[in-house]
Amino acid sequence: MQRIWFIGALVLVLWLALGGHLGFVGAQDQAKPKKLNPFTGNPEAIKEGRNLYFLYGCNGCHGGTGGGGMGRPLIDDEWTFGSDDETLFKLIRGQIPEQTMPAVFGAVMTEEETWKILAYIRSLYKGDPSLVNW
Numbered sequence: 001m002q003r004i005w006f007i008g009a010l011v012l013v014l015w016l017a018l019g020g021h022l023g024f025v026g027a028q029d030q031a032k033p034k035k036l037n038p039f040t041g042n043p044e045a046i047k048e049g050r051n052l053y054f055l056y057g058c059n060g061c062h063g064g065t066g067g068g069g070m071g072r073p074l075i076d077d078e079w080t081f082g083s084d085d086e087t088l089f090k091l092i093r094g095q096i097p098e099q100t101m102p103a104v105f106g107a108v109m110t111e112e113e114t115w116k117i118l119a120y121i122r123s124l125y126k127g128d129p130s131l132v133n134w
């Protein structure tokens with residue numbers, strides 16, 4: 001009887017040690033980046049975000065519903081610098097050195113406004129649902 005406990009404990013310890021090392025313990029948590037945008041899926045914020053999107057002229061390049069014109073479409077699952085909240089927050093605020101999108105918005109909009117606009121953009125998504133990481 002004691003032996004079984006001992007073997008059980010040994011297996012558990014090995015599994016934790018090896019799993020932690022090989023990255024399959026807790027891999028789920030790592031695959032999905034921390035959700036940063038407090039407004040994702042919030043209907044009020046999405047409505048406000050839509051107004052801000054037009055106020056700041058995002059539609060001039062990306063079209064009114066993010067379908068793309070001169071700028072990149074915002075509804076698909078192809079992203080120039082990445083799809084996660086942090087990357088798009090930085091891009092919109094002009095903090096990615098390689099970006100060609102105008103880097104002016106960070107100076108005129110608040111961080112909260114940026115998140116609300118991003119919540120609106122998320123609501124337009126028509127790409128592969130399994131690629132959602134926000």
Ligand code: HEC
Binds near residue numbers: 060070071082098100
């Ligand atoms: C002058 C045109 C222009 C305007 C105005 C503009 N963008 Fe962009 N946007 C771009 C371009 C070009 C890219 C492609 C990334 C790059 O090269 O910087 C882009 C990329 C993006 C992306 C990532 C899309 C992808 O597929 O990677 C998001 C999100 C975005 N813009 C949001 C906004 C928001 C929000 C506003 C308004 C505050 C805005 N853009 C205003 C030109 C514009």
